[in-house]
Amino acid sequence: MAQQHHDLTDSAAGPAAPPVTGEALAGYLRGQATDFLRALRLHRETGGGPSGSGGGTADAVDAARALRRSARRISASLHTFRPLLDPGWSEEIRPELAWLSGTLALEHACESRLDRLLLALHRLSGATTVPTQTLGTNTGTGTNTGTGAGAAVSATAATAAPPTTTTTTTQRTAPRPTPDRGNLTVGAAKAGALLDRQLTLARTRAHSTALQALGSSRFHAVADKVAVLASEVPLAPHAATTDPRPLAVAAEERLTDAVAALPLVTAGHPYNAEALIHGLSPDPAPHPQDAPWHQVRLLLRLHRYALEVLHGDDAPPGVRLLSAGQALDRHRDASEAAAAAAHAARTPRIAPATAYALGVLHADQRHEVEAARYAFQRSWQKQTIGTGTGTS
Template sequence: MAQQHLDPTDPRPRHVGPVTGDALAGYLRAQATEFLRALRLHRETGGTTAGANGAEDSVDAARALRRSVRRISGSLHTFRPLLDAEWSDAMRPELAWLSGTLAMEHAYGARLERLLLALHRLSGAVFPTQSASAVAGTASSGTAGSRADAAAGSRAAGAARVGAAAHQNAGPPTNLPAPDRGNLTVGAAKAGALLERQLTLARTRAHSTALQALGSSRFHAVADSIALLASEVPLTTTTATTDLHPFAAAAEERLTDAITALPLVTAGSPYNAEALIHGLSPDPSPHPQDAPWHQVRLLLRLHRYAREVLDGDGDTSRSSAAESGGTPIDGRLLTAGQALDRHRDASEAAAAAAHAARTPRIAPATAYALGVLHADQRHEVEAARFAFQQSWQKQAVGTP
């Protein structure tokens, strides 16, 4: 589906008058209603429905659950002084737990596909038309989804052995030749198989964890609280007459300060060798430069959600479009957000490649292929930083 983008110099108009607590209450009720709707759909399809349509519905329901949970949690963070403090402080960690638990399965599937695609690109092979993304989220539908995951992983690993000499920038492949190991090194093929085993296992465990979480008393307590939120929002006595703009402005200021602290000058070239100085460090901890960028990504999301509250945008169809790369609440933020998403994905993929390279007793050729893959993903990290730097500077110039 073609993505629709707003003109970065022509964002949607904002409310110019005061926006009070009634808008916040309406937004939270809308997101709580979306959560309950997605939960009902997930229960109807998850774990019991076989077939592609049922699996797709379950994946969409899980994504809708995460979207609504993130927006409720973000609103509780930004507008905390306007809500009952005890209730808000109790809800926020539970919402963070639920969002993180539901996100892990999809994250492992996307990471595996990204790394296998990179292996194909680096090896000069062509990825088949039927990619792992066609079944990337089907595990959310239960046992049938887990079997689909296993099949997807097998197809992806098999794809690492398909030879087809083609230029990196060539169009979609047609009339693929018979499988041939000659176009892929043995090390790359074994690296792909190793990543497939590790990440598929991690994804299966994440799927089981999500199923257990959705059936736990902890989740039911969270769902009950959100169900109450759909009818009654615990606002303070003064919220009804309090303007929301200062709170949204504070969220935007936190974002601006965090971006100011980033090394945007260092990120001024698409492939920054200086930033890769820690790339060969034996320390398995996350890359030391990534954390500030991840923090900016979270602050950008909070800024977007605050803008949604101010604009009265509780429409879940708009929220869904914004999350999937369609029409966002402000077109000027789209490119910056997408660059930070790519930064996060590439950073985590590089960490997965480094983790696989630490597997004991792997062949030198396999370790070499994983090292090349790690370096490739770190270069993707730098390219994403460069893209963010470019988009943010343009936004700053175009902002009145």
């Protein structure tokens, strides 16, 4: 697939563009370190937990999100521009920032995953059926209606119905319950309760882990290093005269190469039935098709943060990068939700109706995965190339 690139080394973007050196990186890191310390102060003032509705006030949640945001950007910049920094210092603090960001994100991830699955269950087990002509459609906009799973529900309901009820096979625009809707609703309710128990427990554990992390000596050491970074950036001796743009170009090329390796031909279809293969296998490892897409999401984030270093607040909005990033975020969310549904379906001694509802839910989220891939494919292949930063 032919790709167009934004030439980050083009100095003709402005008539009198000043030279870019390592000082741009130093200024960016100082700004992110200042934001980190400001968020940390706000978090301590609010006295709330790290994230999630059970973690404290809205200000505390915002503060935890700001902590994660700054930690991600500092860590990513240290990775992309590491030749411009003191190697010993950057290699020491970068994994610690990644640990902090990942730890603080766990509780929010559990809460979002539970909300996503319960909303999907509500949609799939509603008392109103979808008209036949709308089943199996996809808008191509990155959002999936879940009608593929709804079709599976309707088909199963039809086959499970008594013979006397199969004479009416044509759905009208006026909704009516399917023959086994009651059993399906019971299964969905039990599936929702099971997911609620499992993910609420996981969120509680993540909350406790984050609280312990924020009170640990490890975190205080990270905060101390960030405080020093806010005033003094340990640049390499040659950084003051070195152009960082080639390093940003290298980050963009790594992203482009990773995208080129994706199965975009398969993703060019709304649904990929192969994605359901082994979806409920006992192997707890992530879905084999998802890993390359998760890697592209990481590389896209590194590319966006590199652009922030070079352009700062003057960077124009990058519609293409922003839409691609949103599609990959939806891909990640749906993939993890499908894995949670599959994990719940492996719970010993659950009722058949509960297992069936979880299977439908898993299929629905895998369809969401494919819809997100389709949306990414369409946004990435657009001719307009953006250079913005996004807001993740």
